[in-house]
Amino acid sequence: MSLAQYSSPPTLAEAMQALAGGTGARPLAGGTDLLVQMKLGLRSPAHVVDLKRIPDLMALTLDDNGLRLGAAVPGAVVTANADIARTWPGFTEALGLIGSSQVQGRCSAGGNLCNASPAADSVPALIASRGVCHIAGPGGERTVAAEDFTTGPGTHCLGDGEILVALQLPLPAPRTADAYLRMIPRTEMDIAIVGAGVSITLDESGVCTDARVAIGAVAPTALLVPEAAAALIGSTLDADSLQAAGAAATAAASPISDKRGTAEYRRKVVAVLVRRAAAIAHSRITEST
Amino acid sequence: MSQPRKIHVSTTVNGEPKEFLCEPGQVLSDALRNNLALTGTKEGCTTGDCGACSVLLDGALVCSCLVLAAEAEGRAVQTIEGVAGEGRLHPVQQQLLEHAGLQCGICTPGVVVAAKALLEQNPDPSEEEVRFWLAGNLCRCTGYDKIIVAVLAAAADMRAA
Numbered sequence: 229m230s231l232a233q234y235s236s237p238p239t240l241a242e243a244m245q246a247l248a249g250g251t252g253a254r255p256l257a258g259g260t261d262l263l264v265q266m267k268l269g270l271r272s273p274a275h276v277v278d279l280k281r282i283p284d285l286m287a288l289t290l291d292d293n294g295l296r297l298g299a300a301v302p303g304a305v306v307t308a309n310a311d312i313a314r315t316w317p318g319f320t321e322a323l324g325l326i327g328s329s330q331v332q333g334r335c336s337a338g339g340n341l342c343n344a345s346p347a348a349d350s351v352p353a354l355i356a357s358r359g360v361c362h363i364a365g366p367g368g369e370r371t372v373a374a375e376d377f378t379t380g381p382g383t384h385c386l387g388d389g390e391i392l393v394a395l396q397l398p399l400p401a402p403r404t405a406d407a408y409l410r411m412i413p414r415t416e417m418d419i420a421i422v423g424a425g426v427s428i429t430l431d432e433s434g435v436c437t438d439a440r441v442a443i444g445a446v447a448p449t450a451l452l453v454p455e456a457a458a459a460l461i462g463s464t465l466d467a468d469s470l471q472a473a474g475a476a477a478t479a480a481a482s483p484i485s486d487k488r489g490t491a492e493y494r495r496k497v498v499a500v501l502v503r504r505a506a507a508i509a510h511s512r513i514t515e516s517t
Numbered sequence: 518m519s520q521p522r523k524i525h526v527s528t529t530v531n532g533e534p535k536e537f538l539c540e541p542g543q544v545l546s547d548a549l550r551n552n553l554a555l556t557g558t559k560e561g562c563t564t565g566d567c568g569a570c571s572v573l574l575d576g577a578l579v580c581s582c583l584v585l586a587a588e589a590e591g592r593a594v595q596t597i598e599g600v601a602g603e604g605r606l607h608p609v610q611q612q613l614l615e616h617a618g619l620q621c622g623i624c625t626p627g628v629v630v631a632a633k634a635l636l637e638q639n640p641d642p643s644e645e646e647v648r649f650w651l652a653g654n655l656c657r658c659t660g661y662d663k664i665i666v667a668v669l670a671a672a673a674d675m676r677a678a
Contacts, residue, residue: 231542232521234587256585263544263583264564276541278588304577308638328653329631330568333577334584416652 229266236278240364240391246277248366248389255279255391257300258334260327261343284393285338290315294399296362299338299392307332316397317512318406318425318505322353325410328417338392344378345419347445351378352425353408355442355452357397365390375442375452401438404429405512407505410444411497413488420445421489424477424501428460428509436460441473441502446481446494453480456502465510473506474499528589530555531599539586546570548586549596557597557626561655568654571627572596578634580653597626600633608671608678609633618667620658628654632668640676644669 237243247253254273256262257280265271279285285300290311297306306312307324326335326349340350341361351374359374366389374395378384386392400406406427412418423444431437441456455476463469483494523538530553537552546563549555549572558581561569565583572581573595574588581594600607609632612618619625628651635642635650642650647668648661656664 229542229544231540234524234541234585236588236590259583259585260565263585266542267564276585278585280588302577327565328568329635329650330571330578330580330653331565333574333579416649 229263230272231266231274231276233275234278235275236281238281240282240284240393243277243279243282243391244364244366244389246275247391250388251275253277255342257285257336257339257342258302258331260331260335261339261345279391285391287394292399293396295395295397297337297395297397299342299394300336301338302333303335303337304329304332306337315400316353316357316406318408318427318509319350319353319357319359319397322408322410322423322425323350325349325408337395341374341377341395342384342386342392344380344382344384344449346381346448346450347420347423348450349408349410349420349423349444351450352423352442352444353406354395354397354425355450356408356425356427356440357400357406358427358440360396360398361392362394362396363390364393369393371396375450378449380448400427401429403431403513403517404438405509405516407508407512409501409505409508411489411501419488422446422483422494422497422501423450424498424505426502426505426509428465428506428513430510430513434464434514436463436465436469439506441477441506443477443481443498443502446483446498448482451480453477453502455480460506465506470503470506474503477502524587526587526590528591529593531595532593537586541585541587543586544582545572545574545584545586545589545594546581548589549581549594552586555596555598559623559626561623561627566653566655567624568627568631568651569624571630571654573630573634578631595630597630600629607633608674609636609668612667612671612674613664616663616667616670618659618663619656624654624656624658628656628664632664632671636668636672636675641672642669 253275429438459472561567
């Protein structure tokens with residue numbers, strides 16, 4: 229594999245400097261996308277800037293502010309954390325679905341987001357659980373909602389020299405649970421043809437007071453679907469409300485047909501997965517209270 | 518374009534300090550095999566799909582074909598060469614032999630490294646857990662059943678030991 233320069237700066241400032249100025253440098257987190265793309269000749273950066281020596285990108289803190297997950301923390305570290313899995317079972321499962329055990333040793337939620345595949349598994353789950361992206365750049369720090377980070381297949385909102393430092397998941401309100409489901413043509417180790425992330429909040433009488441529904445692999449980016457959430461809010465997640473939420477997801481989808489599935493099939497399945505993920509999130513709340 | 522400058526890497530392989538010079542674009546599997554003569558790690562697909570190049574990097578199971586060799590600086594690498602004890606096979610290796618869990622053997626080092634990593638964090642996995650854990654280790658010979666049976670038998674051996 230041809231590469232002129234590798235560096236592993238220990239600070240954000242040095243990494244930003246290395247990445248700025250249109251020099252053809254690419255950031256490296258787990259490399260499970262970037263190195264494959266380089267080997268296949270799809271990308272040929274002049275300089276690979278390894279971000280894993282920067283403490284903020286490898287830090288994981290869980291406190292009253294929720295989870296702050298360094299953008300390069302490997303999936304295996306997240307899925308092995310019982311507190312994270314209990315608080316965000318949907319996000320944890322979604323991240324754990326990426327690739328093999330070996331890929332889990334390297335892949336990261338931040339990398340999954342920055343690779344900007346429309347089918348990225350962790351992204352709908354991140355959006356559903358109100359994920360926020362912490363970005364550092366030459367102009368200072370800023371935050372972007374997870375649903376606004378990706379701008380199209382393979383593209384995102386990071387400007388020149390900017391780095392995705394961490395993802396923040398706010399602590400869920402009481403009686404809140406999330407769930408993620410995906411459809412793949414195989415039983416494992418495949419790319420989603422549809423993904424659905426749902427977060428549900430119930431009041432003490434079992435009425436849904438808040439909801440977030442995000443869908444993946446059915447549009448150029450993962451989408452937050454407020455219309456689907458609106459169909460759930462105020463309901464007890466009865467069959468009619470679930471049906472309406474699924475229909476809203478179908479209406480929001482603009483999928484393509486490819487070797488994994490047709491557009492028609494994806495539009496149909498996205499409704500099914502939204503219904504089922506909402507039902508799973510619902511049962512997670514009722515079973516734990 | 519001029520030749521890229523080589524990178525000096527100091528690392529630990531199977532507990533021993535090692536140093537090598539690598540190209541910026543050289544991957545760890547290649548450095549292990551060609552710079553350090555540790556040819557137990559196999560190169561299969563070279564794109565992270567087949568698991569033949571599985572090693573542990575600071576304790577994490579990874580495909581060494583998707584790790585730049587320069588990333589190993591200051592880190593600990595464990596390869597198939599470090600699995601067996603003095604004159605004694607690891608239970609996973611022994612049970613792969615007993616159950617004929619290998620034929621051509623190309624996938625075997627990766628299977629052993631991955632299965633050992635599983636059993637160290639989950640001493641009593643279900644068959645399903647073993648199958649999911651090893652889903653990234655492709656074998657074109659055995660049909661997998663013999664590998665799965667061997668890993669479950671090794672788990673039982675290790676629990677009894």
